[in-house]
Amino acid sequence: MVRVLVLVCIIPFLTCAVRAVQFIFGDSLLDVGNNIRLPRSLARPALPWYGIDFGNGLPNGRFTNGRTIADVIGDRMGLPRPPPFLDPSVDEDVILKNGLNYASGGGGILNDTASFFVQRFSLYKQIELFQGTQVMIRKKIGRQAADRFFTEASYVVSMGTNDFVNNFLLPGVANSWTYSATRFIDLLMTTLQQQLKMLYSLGARKLTLFGLGPLGCIPLQRILSSTGACQDSTNRLAVTFNEAASELVLGLSSSLPNTSFKFGDAYGIVLDVIHNPLKYGFNNSASPCCSLGPIQPTLICTPVSILCRDRSKYFFWDEYHPTDKANEIIASEIISKLGYLPANETTATTNHY
Numbered sequence: 069m070v071r072v073l074v075l076v077c078i079i080p081f082l083t084c085a086v087r088a089v090q091f092i093f094g095d096s097l098l099d100v101g102n103n104i105r106l107p108r109s110l111a112r113p114a115l116p117w118y119g120i121d122f123g124n125g126l127p128n129g130r131f132t133n134g135r136t137i138a139d140v141i142g143d144r145m146g147l148p149r150p151p152p153f154l155d156p157s158v159d160e161d162v163i164l165k166n167g168l169n170y171a172s173g174g175g176g177i178l179n180d181t182a183s184f185f186v187q188r189f190s191l192y193k194q195i196e197l198f199q200g201t202q203v204m205i206r207k208k209i210g211r212q213a214a215d216r217f218f219t220e221a222s223y224v225v226s227m228g229t230n231d232f233v234n235n236f237l238l239p240g241v242a243n244s245w246t247y248s249a250t251r252f253i254d255l256l257m258t259t260l261q262q263q264l265k266m267l268y269s270l271g272a273r274k275l276t277l278f279g280l281g282p283l284g285c286i287p288l289q290r291i292l293s294s295t296g297a298c299q300d301s302t303n304r305l306a307v308t309f310n311e312a313a314s315e316l317v318l319g320l321s322s323s324l325p326n327t328s329f330k331f332g333d334a335y336g337i338v339l340d341v342i343h344n345p346l347k348y349g350f351n352n353s354a355s356p357c358c359s360l361g362p363i364q365p366t367l368i369c370t371p372v373s374i375l376c377r378d379r380s381k382y383f384f385w386d387e388y389h390p391t392d393k394a395n396e397i398i399a400s401e402i403i404s405k406l407g408y409l410p411a412n413e414t415t416a417t418t419n420h421y
């Protein structure tokens with residue numbers, strides 16, 4: 069521990085306190101400004117009313133009105149918010165102070181997920197970008213200090229939603245007719261295992277994988293049934309994915325030396341909110357706050373969409389994504405399930421994850 073502090077203190081641009089940072093990998097649920105900088109991407113939250121309850125209220129790259137789940141969790145733990153990888157102001161100093169967020173709307177565990185969005189970072193691509201970041205940081209502070217920096221950091225991975233919603237569940241996509249549900253989930257698990265092992269080999273020791281929510285209840289799935297009810301078959305896929313992913317993560321955590329890999333999901337509480345919105349202070353848990361109305365569902369919220377009167381009373385922001393308020397509930401559930409502690413309530417080298 070003494071050695072850690074000495075190492076860090078001789079790096080001039082860091083204070084002597086060991087700064088805990090996060091590296092975030094994910095899809096649109098955690099994207100904070102990557103897709104908005106991909107000019108050809110068809111999944112860009114670039115127009116109002118995205119971001120209306122965040123900062124200056126202009127679109128900032130988040131696919132929601134306010135904070136993401138990772139924003140809320142990081143804030144509670146006293147961690148800096150990692151900027152998006154594509155933010156032009158990001159350099160080595162910024163990364164050493166704040167970590168980095170590679171999440172990208174449309175990204176999947178599988179490379180070919182959501183290819184119709186044209187531009188997005190799959191999980192493999194995000195890991196490749198992270199390897200580039202490591203090269204930069206090693207050049208800046210040397211191999212040993214860099215290794216320590218990446219080992220001390222916390223890692224968040226949130227992927228899989230698009231592999232179902234924008235891949236397996238789409239009738240025109242090859243995976244929907246080449247794979248049974250069981251074999252498709254096996255494929256996701258084999259791939260995810262490789263990806264998590266890659267992150268381990270790159271230094272990740274404290275990692276949390278977020279599970280899926282009840283995907284069959286997102287407005288986009290509900291419009292598939294005449295009654296607007298949740299799609300039970302889709303929800304069952306999410307449950308099966310979560311069970312397998314939880315087993316995978318816990319298995320890796322016990323077999324890889326020195327790791328604390330955790331699995332956190334909020335599936336149960338989200339389903340309860342959806343069935344009992346009033347109990348949680350919501351007034352609507354079925355339709356999006358930002359919408360053109362039930363007849364013209366659009367994938368994204370646009371300036372001509374109608375906004376609900378009270379955004380804190382809606383669970384869904386658009387056809388896919390939860391509101392700020394919903395993300396807060398999901399984050400609180402994950403925090404309490406995993407027993408996260410704020411960074412200031414742990415010692416400098418044993419960490420919160």
Ligand SMILES: *[C@@H]1O[C@H](CO)[C@@H](O)[C@H](O)[C@H]1NC(C)=O
Nearest residue numbers: 178179190191192193194196
């Ligand atoms: C997925 O993409 C990565 C590059 O981002 C590539 O290295 C890898 O081979 C691809 N995997 C498959 C199965 O296509």
Ligand SMILES: *[C@@H]1O[C@H](CO)[C@@H](O)[C@H](O)[C@H]1NC(C)=O
Nearest residue numbers: 069219271273324325326327
């Ligand atoms: C595990 O941690 C111990 C103590 O920090 C260290 O000596 C050892 O090399 C680590 N092993 C691996 C495989 O990282």
Ligand SMILES: *[C@@H]1O[C@H](CO)[C@@H](O)[C@H](O)[C@H]1NC(C)=O
Nearest residue numbers: 349350351352377378381382
């Ligand atoms: C809840 O929504 C209903 C109509 O859907 C409305 O009449 C009622 O005033 C709303 N309540 C709150 C607290 O927003």
Ligand SMILES: *[C@@H]1O[C@H](CO)[C@@H](O)[C@H](O)[C@H]1NC(C)=O
Nearest residue numbers: 144145146410411412413414
């Ligand atoms: C940690 O920080 C939070 C707010 O950032 C504060 O409310 C809390 O009291 C702090 N805890 C300790 C033990 O310093």
